[in-house]
Structures are given as structure tokens and as C-alpha cells.
Amino acid sequence: MRKTEALTAMGQHGLLLPARIKAALAANDRLKVYLSVLQCAVTHAGQPENDFLRLDAELAAAGVDLPWLRDMPSSAQLLDGDVVLQECERLVAALAQDLQIMCKPLDATGPGDDALRERAERWQTWFASFRGQRLTPTQVNKFVSGDRTADGDSLHVLVMDLHRRINQLANEISSEEIDGAHVWHLEAEDRPRVAAFMRGLNRTAPLRFDHPGLDTAATRDGQRLILQNDIGENDVHVLVLHVEGRAITLSYSDLHSGRFDFFKTLLAPLGMQWEEIASRANAALNAGKPYTFGTGRLACGDDAQLDAALETIGANIVFLIDWNRARKRLLPFVSKRAAIAVLLDAARAECGHMAWLKAGAETLIYAAMQAAGGGAFRIGDRLDAILGEADAKAFLLETMETACRTQRQGQPIALVADETRLLIGKRVRQHTSGFDLLDEHAGYCHALAQSICDGLMLDALGIPGAARDLAARAKLWERQADHLVMRARDQASRQPQWEPFGQLVELSDDIADALEEAAFLMSLIADGHMQGWNRDVHESVSRLADAVLYATQEHVKALAIARSLSATSDASDSDAFLAASWNVLRSERECDELLRTGRRAILGAISDAPALMLANDLACALELASDRLLVAGYALRAVAFGRTEAKA
Incomplete structure (x- = not known):
């Protein structure tokens, strides 16, 4: 027998x-x-x-x-x-x-x-x-x-229920534990592998807090070591590792295809090769709810690489628990793509999302937005619409890190809410200063002025195609500057402290309009209207464009200094701001003289009526840009003096 x-x-x-x-x-x-x-x-x-x-x-x-x-x-x-x-x-x-x-x-x-x-x-x-x-x-x-x-x-x-029961029996009859893993029938070479996997698992397991899951069983089957982790409570959410020699085969099933892709991304640095099958949605199959199977393979060069890979896999499993719930809780604030990016960053930072869920998730963020005050947020506003996607993602990650740190230290959850309000207040202040938007608008003005100078220096007037390309780029930049004006108006409508910045951006937009007009006139001149253009005409117009470029550079400098001005600023900062402001004023006066000089050169050299008109209009558009720079400069002085509580 x-x-x-x-x-x-x-x-x-x-x-x-x-x-x-x-x-x-x-x-x-x-x-x-x-x-x-x-x-x-x-x-x-x-x-x-x-x-x-x-x-x-x-x-x-x-x-x-x-x-x-x-x-x-x-x-x-x-x-x-x-x-x-x-x-x-x-x-x-x-x-x-x-x-x-x-x-x-x-x-x-x-x-x-x-x-x-x-x-x-x-x-x-x-x-x-x-x-x-x-x-x-x-x-x-x-x-x-x-x-x-x-x-x-x-x-x-039935198979899923039997599988769960068998896992429970395996835990009950395991002959020993290795760092929390229930094991039986292991060979000597299996123990370091199990220990490596559990080293990663145990490092991040506290991040699940009171959520069940992560039970691990290990045994040997012929030539291979089998490691199994049940992850959470979902029937189909199971991970099995086969280790044979120095090769790992990972079998993974998940109800959510998005989470499957998320896990693949987390393990991407290992270089694992995946072959996956997504079951098809069908009324007769799984009640229309497919789930995804995946098989990944990794060949390791030595035992150290094998152990490191097992540790990495073990460390990343906890971030799969309640992943879809966390993703959904992020969607009122950022896009789907950004929500997944936040969860990836939280996993890579080894803080995860479970503490954030436990602290209140979206209610935590809504309360902080409501407490921001000053009309920073209105009902229905998305976080990324106010802060921008990058800062919204950074804030959400900071909130997750704060929730994790606070709860792991045993601090009350109420403290997470307080710190979240402080974090969002800091972000809102950065975005409600107005200087970010002003700097971006000034950057477009500077790009327009620089492109005109470059076009004149490279003789774009003699190359119709180059002049048309310059005009197209200028039009694009001018439209992007217009969008900034619309953003500033929207902010000013909801936040009173934004009104001076909204007015300043609107004044600055006249600069962009004048410079875009100059670029367009250059394209018309290059299109067969250069009769009479000689060295004197070219030099006079170029000098005028250079003076406008210098004024835009000084305006950008004044903005950078004004951002940091306050009642406690050093006298040197105030002096530097005033110097940049006065340089804009001097440039405007210089442009007045250069326009007159240019007109004399134009009238003395050009007799063709269309060419004469276009050359004069180009010079006038450049001089108009300097006038608008001066007007914006005075508005900026009013904002800066208001910040220092000084008087102009």
C-alpha cells in the first residue's frame, strides 16, 4: 500500500x-x-x-x-x-x-x-x-x-472561494514562518529568497494601516519556489511568484485594468517582460465585468539581483490596496492621467495613499479649499484649474506624505486637516500673487521683441518666407499672451487682491499687440515692398527695435525684483527696482528720438508709396511698444510701492 x-x-x-x-x-x-x-x-x-x-x-x-x-x-x-x-x-x-x-x-x-x-x-x-x-x-x-x-x-x-479557503489552510498548517511568511517544505536556497521578498513587503506593509491583506505563503514545488500574496480581500486580486534558478515568473490577476497597468509601471525599473490577456466584456461573461491576467518574466544575473528584484516586488504590493478607490477620490481635483501620476509618485515616495484615504481623502481637500478664503475657490472649481496641474499634483502628494507621516507618528487625524489647510494656503498665496502670470506674459513680450531684432539682424526683410514664419510665431505668442489676460480677469473677478495684477496684465497686453503688429508689417514689407530700403533706413529701424528689446528686458528685471519687495525689503532691492523702472522710462524717450531719426531716413530714401507707408508704420509700431512699456512700468511701480507701503 x-x-x-x-x-x-x-x-x-x-x-x-x-x-x-x-x-x-x-x-x-x-x-x-x-x-x-x-x-x-x-x-x-x-x-x-x-x-x-x-x-x-x-x-x-x-x-x-x-x-x-x-x-x-x-x-x-x-x-x-x-x-x-x-x-x-x-x-x-x-x-x-x-x-x-x-x-x-x-x-x-x-x-x-x-x-x-x-x-x-x-x-x-x-x-x-x-x-x-x-x-x-x-x-x-x-x-x-x-x-x-x-x-x-x-x-x-466556487474556484475563487476554494482558493481562498486553501490559502487559509496553508497559513494554518505552515511548519514555520520567515519574517511573517507562512512556509513549508522549503529547501535551504529558498530561505534567502523568501526573506528578500518579505524584507520589501514588511518595509511598506505598515502603509496599509488597519486594512487587511498581504498574507504570504511559500513552498517548494519540484524545481521552483512558489510565493503567493493575497494582497487584499478581492477574490480575483492575487499575486503568485515562481522562482526557478535565478528566473522569476510573476502571475497577477486584477479586476481593474488600470491598476494592472499601474503595477506594471511600478515594476518597470526591473525590466520585467510582460505578456497579458484582458478578458473581453460580454453580457454572458462575468456579468460584463472583465478582469485582467498578466504574466511577467525576469531573468536575473546573480543572487544579489534576484533578491533585489524580489524585495522590490514585495515592497510595491501594498500600493495596490484600495488603489481604485484612491484614484476616484482624486478625480474631482485633477485629470485621470494626473490622478494616476499622483498615486505613482506616492508609491515611489513610499508613503502611499491609504493614510490619505483614512484621513478623509476628498473631504480633507474640500475642507482645505473652503478654508483658503479670499475667494480662492468657488463651488465646482477643480484644483488644477486654479493651481495648474503641476502644483495641484505636488500639493496632493504633499498631503499624502503629511497624512502618512502624521498617522505613523501616532498623531490625531485632525492634525492632518490642519496641515493640509496650511499647505493649500501656501500654494494659493503663490498663485494669487499674480507675479507668476505677469512673468509669463512679460516672457512673451520679450520673445516678440527679440524675434524682431533677430529678424532685422538676419535680414528677414529680404527673405519673404523667413518674414512670414516670424509673423506666424509672433501671432501665436500674442494669442498665448491673450489667454493670460483672460486668466487674470477671471482671477480678479473672484479675488479682490488680484485686481491690480489684472489691470497690469491688461496694460502689458498692449505691448504684445504692438510688437505682433510690427512682426506682421515686416512680413508685408518682405513681400515685395522694400523699394528704397538702404543702409540708413535699415540701421535706424534696427536701432529702434534694439531700444524696445532693452526696455522689455528692464521690465522683466523690474518684475523679478518687485516680486520680493515688501515693507522689510533692503534699500538695495528698492534701488534696483527703481533703476530698472527708470531704464524703461529712458528707453521710451530714446525711442521717441529714434522714431524721428528713422522717419527722416525713410522719407529721404523711399519714394514708393506702399513701401513708404509700411516702413513708417513699422517704426511707429515699435515706438508704440515703448510707450506701452512705459505705461505698464508705471502700473508696476504702483503695485510695488503698495507692497512696500511707500509712496511714488
């Missing part, structure tokens, strides 16, 4: 349990692949014109080498609404066999598992009675549906 039979006869089921659990876990992998094949076959039968999904990687990972199973989707057909599978009876037999293997560990358990056993027996009775090659839509749904609210009991749900 074999030892297993002897032990069974003696009633010593506990001695058989570790081996049965190992076999049951392998059977679970095969059952999931069988059901995936069935799903692919049904999809291909309904859409034969499309290529069917190849499951070679998943079959190999589960240790299934059945050519008839691999080819089943290609031969599937629909007949009167039923799915016809040539090897359907063989598939049913394989399902029955592995379901029986999965149930064997329950032989050693008590009445608490009677319901599971009864459910399995009902399925075995159905398997035994099945004949033929056809499955009705109802039967297909009974196989693969993951909807627990539907009538009846699907095979898929």
Missing part, C-alpha cells in the same frame, strides 16, 4: 494536508487557465473574423501541455446561439479532475466547510452527466461568471 493510502486509512489527513494544498494550488492555476480558454473560445466563436487571444504563456505558467486545449478557440463555432467545442467533453473532464484536487484539502476540515463541499459536489454531478460538444449561453455563464449576486453558483466563483 502506498504511504498516502496508508495515511488516509489511518485517518491522519493532517499529514497529507501540505501535499494536498500544494496540489490544490497547482490545480487552481490550471482551472483558471481552462476557464480563460473557454472565454477565448466563446469570444472567437462570436467574432470569427478576429484573431483569438493566444494563451501559450498562461498554459506554460500553469504547467498545462495539452495541444487540444491550446487549439480549442480556433475551432469554436456558434450554432443556433450555442457554442460548439470539438473537445468540450475533454474540457469538462479536466475541470472535474482539477476541481476534485482542489477539494481534497477539505477532507481534513470540519463542518465549517460543508457548504463548499456541497457546492463542489453539485458541480461534479453536473460534470458526470454532461455529454456532447455544445454549451448554451446559460451554461457558459455558469462556468465563467464572477457575479455573486446572480442566481446560482458559477464554477468561477
Whole structure:
């Protein structure tokens, strides 16, 4: 008599349990692949014109080498609404066999598992009675549906429930623990691998706080070490690692395809190669709720690299818990793409999102926005619309880091709310100063002035194509400057402290308009209207453009100094601001003289009427830009003196 039979006869089921659990876990992998094949076959039968999904990687990972199973989707057909599978009876037999293997560990358990056993027996009775090659839509749904609210009991749900129970048994019968992992039947070389995985897991596990999950089991199966982590409470959210030699095969299933991609991104630095299958949404399949399977492979060069990879994988699992809930809580404040970026940054910073969820998540942010005061936010405002996407993301990450640090130190959650209000107040003050927007607008004005000078220096007037390109760029910059004006008006309408800045931006926009007009006139002149242009005309116009460029540079300098001016500023800062302001004034007076000099040169050299008109208009547009710079400079002085409580 074999030892297993002897032990069974003696009633010593506990001695058989570790081996049965190992076999049951392998059977679970095969059952999931069988059901995936069935799903692919049904999809291909309904859409034969499309290529069917190849499951070679998943079959190999589960240790299934059945050519008839691999080819089943290609031969599937629909007949009167039923799915016809040539090897359907063989598939049913394989399902029955592995379901029986999965149930064997329950032989050693008590009445608490009677319901599971009864459910399995009902399925075995159905398997035994099945004949033929056809499955009705109802039967297909009974196989693969993951909807627990539907009538009846699907095979898929039963397999998931058995899998969970087997994991519980594995934890109960493990012969020892390695840093919290339940392990049995390990070889000596397995222990450092388990320890490496648990080193990463335990480093970040506190970030889940009071959320259940992250139970780990490990055992050896032939030539490979198996590590399994249940992550959270979701039935299909499971991660299994096979380590054979220095190669890692990671099998991962997830209800949310977005979280699957998120996990792939977290592990991207390892260089893991992925092959994934996304089940198709279908009314008859999983109640229209597909989930994603993925298989990743990584070959390591030495033991140190292998341990580092296992540690990295272990450390990143905690960031999958409640990921989708956190993503949804971020969407009122930033875009979907930005929300995922925030969660990635929080994972990389090893603070995660669980503490933020525990502290109130979106209610925390809404309260801080409401407390910002000064009309900074109105009902319906998104955070990124007020702060900009970059600063909104940075603020949300700071909030997550604050929530994590505060709660790990044992501080009350109310402190997180206080610190969040301080953080958003700082961000709002930065954006309500108005100087960021003024600086950006001044940058466009400077770019316009510089491009005109460059065009004259490179003789763009003699190259129509170059002059037209210059005019097109200038128009684009002028439109972007207009958008800044609209933003300033919107801010001024909601925040009284923005009114001086809104007025200043509107005055500054006249500078951009004049410079864009000058660029347009240059394109007209280059288009066949340069009659009479000589060296004196070119030099006089160039000197005028250079003076305007210098004035814009001094205006930019004055803005940079004004940003930091306050009642406590050093006298040197005030002196530097006044010097830049006076340089703008002197440039305007210089431009008046240069315009007169230019007109004399233009009248003395150009007799063609259109060319004369355009040359004069170009000079006038440049001089007008200097006038507008002076007006904006005076408005800036009023803002700056108001900040220092001085008088002009």
C-alpha cells in the first residue's frame, strides 16, 4: 500500500494536508487557465473574423501541455446561439479532475466547510452527466461568471472561494514562518529568497494601516519556489511568484485594468517582460465585468539581483490596496492621467495613499479649499484649474506624505486637516500673487521683441518666407499672451487682491499687440515692398527695435525684483527696482528720438508709396511698444510701492 493510502486509512489527513494544498494550488492555476480558454473560445466563436487571444504563456505558467486545449478557440463555432467545442467533453473532464484536487484539502476540515463541499459536489454531478460538444449561453455563464449576486453558483466563483479557503489552510498548517511568511517544505536556497521578498513587503506593509491583506505563503514545488500574496480581500486580486534558478515568473490577476497597468509601471525599473490577456466584456461573461491576467518574466544575473528584484516586488504590493478607490477620490481635483501620476509618485515616495484615504481623502481637500478664503475657490472649481496641474499634483502628494507621516507618528487625524489647510494656503498665496502670470506674459513680450531684432539682424526683410514664419510665431505668442489676460480677469473677478495684477496684465497686453503688429508689417514689407530700403533706413529701424528689446528686458528685471519687495525689503532691492523702472522710462524717450531719426531716413530714401507707408508704420509700431512699456512700468511701480507701503 502506498504511504498516502496508508495515511488516509489511518485517518491522519493532517499529514497529507501540505501535499494536498500544494496540489490544490497547482490545480487552481490550471482551472483558471481552462476557464480563460473557454472565454477565448466563446469570444472567437462570436467574432470569427478576429484573431483569438493566444494563451501559450498562461498554459506554460500553469504547467498545462495539452495541444487540444491550446487549439480549442480556433475551432469554436456558434450554432443556433450555442457554442460548439470539438473537445468540450475533454474540457469538462479536466475541470472535474482539477476541481476534485482542489477539494481534497477539505477532507481534513470540519463542518465549517460543508457548504463548499456541497457546492463542489453539485458541480461534479453536473460534470458526470454532461455529454456532447455544445454549451448554451446559460451554461457558459455558469462556468465563467464572477457575479455573486446572480442566481446560482458559477464554477468561477466556487474556484475563487476554494482558493481562498486553501490559502487559509496553508497559513494554518505552515511548519514555520520567515519574517511573517507562512512556509513549508522549503529547501535551504529558498530561505534567502523568501526573506528578500518579505524584507520589501514588511518595509511598506505598515502603509496599509488597519486594512487587511498581504498574507504570504511559500513552498517548494519540484524545481521552483512558489510565493503567493493575497494582497487584499478581492477574490480575483492575487499575486503568485515562481522562482526557478535565478528566473522569476510573476502571475497577477486584477479586476481593474488600470491598476494592472499601474503595477506594471511600478515594476518597470526591473525590466520585467510582460505578456497579458484582458478578458473581453460580454453580457454572458462575468456579468460584463472583465478582469485582467498578466504574466511577467525576469531573468536575473546573480543572487544579489534576484533578491533585489524580489524585495522590490514585495515592497510595491501594498500600493495596490484600495488603489481604485484612491484614484476616484482624486478625480474631482485633477485629470485621470494626473490622478494616476499622483498615486505613482506616492508609491515611489513610499508613503502611499491609504493614510490619505483614512484621513478623509476628498473631504480633507474640500475642507482645505473652503478654508483658503479670499475667494480662492468657488463651488465646482477643480484644483488644477486654479493651481495648474503641476502644483495641484505636488500639493496632493504633499498631503499624502503629511497624512502618512502624521498617522505613523501616532498623531490625531485632525492634525492632518490642519496641515493640509496650511499647505493649500501656501500654494494659493503663490498663485494669487499674480507675479507668476505677469512673468509669463512679460516672457512673451520679450520673445516678440527679440524675434524682431533677430529678424532685422538676419535680414528677414529680404527673405519673404523667413518674414512670414516670424509673423506666424509672433501671432501665436500674442494669442498665448491673450489667454493670460483672460486668466487674470477671471482671477480678479473672484479675488479682490488680484485686481491690480489684472489691470497690469491688461496694460502689458498692449505691448504684445504692438510688437505682433510690427512682426506682421515686416512680413508685408518682405513681400515685395522694400523699394528704397538702404543702409540708413535699415540701421535706424534696427536701432529702434534694439531700444524696445532693452526696455522689455528692464521690465522683466523690474518684475523679478518687485516680486520680493515688501515693507522689510533692503534699500538695495528698492534701488534696483527703481533703476530698472527708470531704464524703461529712458528707453521710451530714446525711442521717441529714434522714431524721428528713422522717419527722416525713410522719407529721404523711399519714394514708393506702399513701401513708404509700411516702413513708417513699422517704426511707429515699435515706438508704440515703448510707450506701452512705459505705461505698464508705471502700473508696476504702483503695485510695488503698495507692497512696500511707500509712496511714488
